[in-house]
Amino acid sequence: MNKVPIAQPIIGEEERAAVLKVLGSGNLVQGDKVREFEEAFAAYCGTEYAVAVSSGSVALYLALLAHGVGPGTEVITTPFSFISTATAIMHCGATPRFVDIERTTFTLDPEKVEEAITPNTRAILPVDLYGHPARLDELQELCDQYGLSLIEDACQAHSSIYKGKKIGSLATTCFSFYGSKNMTTAGEGGMVTTDDDILAYFIRQWRQHGMAQGLVGFNYRMTEIQAAIGCEQLKKLDAMNARRRVNASLLTEELGDLVVCPTERENCTHAWYLYTIRTDRRDEIKKALNEAGIDARVYYPRPIYDEPCCTDYKMDCPVTEMLCKQVLSLPVHPAVTEEDIDRMVEVIRCTLE
Ligand SMILES: *Cc1c(COP(=O)(O)O)cnc(C)c1O
Numbered sequence: 370m371n372k373v374p375i376a377q378p379i380i381g382e383e384e385r386a387a388v389l390k391v392l393g394s395g396n397l398v399q400g401d402k403v404r405e406f407e408e409a410f411a412a413y414c415g416t417e418y419a420v421a422v423s424s425g426s427v428a429l430y431l432a433l434l435a436h437g438v439g440p441g442t443e444v445i446t447t448p449f450s451f452i453s454t455a456t457a458i459m460h461c462g463a464t465p466r467f468v469d470i471e472r473t474t475f476t477l478d479p480e481k482v483e484e485a486i487t488p489n490t491r492a493i494l495p496v497d498l499y500g501h502p503a504r505l506d507e508l509q510e511l512c513d514q515y516g517l518s519l520i521e522d523a524c525q526a527h528s529s530i531y532k533g534k535k536i537g538s539l540a541t542t543c544f545s546f547y548g549s550k551n552m553t554t555a556g557e558g559g560m561v562t563t564d565d566d567i568l569a570y571f572i573r574q575w576r577q578h579g580m581a582q583g584l585v586g587f588n589y590r591m592t593e594i595q596a597a598i599g600c601e602q603l604k605k606l607d608a609m610n611a612r613r614r615v616n617a618s619l620l621t622e623e624l625g626d627l628v629v630c631p632t633e634r635e636n637c638t639h640a641w642y643l644y645t646i647r648t649d650r651r652d653e654i655k656k657a658l659n660e661a662g663i664d665a666r667v668y669y670p671r672p673i674y675d676e677p678c679c680t681d682y683k684m685d686c687p688v689t690e691m692l693c694k695q696v697l698s699l700p701v702h703p704a705v706t707e708e709d710i711d712r713m714v715e716v717i718r719c720t721l722e
Pocket residue numbers: 424425426427450451453454496522524525544545546547557558559
């Protein structure tokens with residue numbers, strides 16, 4: 370029985386050839402390839418600048434710093450995300466302020482965001498969870514009204530679309546190229562996109578020590594090998610995501626009457642990083658799928674404020690708490706076959722019968 374991992378990098382001949390070329394080129398770090406990858410990524414997103422860094426977590430950290438997030442400030446974000454959404458805020462010396470989400474798309478609820486704004490709030494950090502865009506227009510309106518910055522965690526949302534615009538072009542946006550994501554750069558990597566030349570300038574300085582400008586930067590560079598892989602992966606991104614979309618719609622066709630299936634909000638295109646169902650019998654289904662070789666997983670089993678490093682920022686977010694007990698993510702990556710999907714559906718159907 371073949372195993373179906375929850376995520377899997379799809380690396381072809383093009384990536385291999387590009388890596389070998391870099392190895393023979395005489396330069397291994399932050400050179401022409403990184404510049405080429407940045408330019409291609411900015412063009413893809415429809416934004417002025419893209420700055421490549423060493424990871425998605427670093428992208429978040431530097432984007433927050435560039436927007437003046439520091440000690441004494443607060444950043445409003447979701448408790449239903451990967452931990453580094455919050456730890457990036459904490460590394461800036463700022464306070465994460467967790468606000469509850471919408472149950473249909475698992476993204477930040479703008480109505481609850483407004484209630485959480487204080488004189489210390491500096492930024493709003495929504496997450497496009499599982500690949501679905503947050504309510505960016507409503508959040509941008511709040512930012513305009515209260516003088517805040519919108520910084521988007523799109524680490525799971527390469528190529529998703531919001532009201533006709535590519536994610537990456539609507540706010541200062543952070544991407545990850547970790548090996549599990551919709552595209553990778555050798556397993557690790559990150560990018561910040563922005564239309565603001567000053568923000569781009571500061572992030573470029575900080576990623577490479579920044580001493581000449583009197584800044585205390587550090588080493589957050591991307592290597593030429595990573596960028597070479599990234600350039601090839603970007604060319605394949607639309608085709609890979611089309612596969613994800615087909616897999617997601619097959620699952621919805623088959624599972625619609627058994628569990629609550631994920632949906633796309635009007636005017637949004639999902640990137641289908643993960644296909645996340647909701648059911649009260651989550652634990653049984655997960656066990657049965659895992660026994661059948663399907664690596665279904667729970668993202669996320671508890672709110673970030675219940676993680677040991679974040680208990681100082683404890684909040685009460687009932688929608689998040691409920692979803693933590695119900696969600697189960699199924700693999701939909703491009704290597705998932707129709708046969709794999711039939712097997713998932715069969716296992717879920719049998720478990721619920
Ligand atoms: C993957 C991920 C990150 C972190 O990216 P890394 O490249 O692993 O540092 C941040 N936020 C979200 C929502 C992610 O999924």
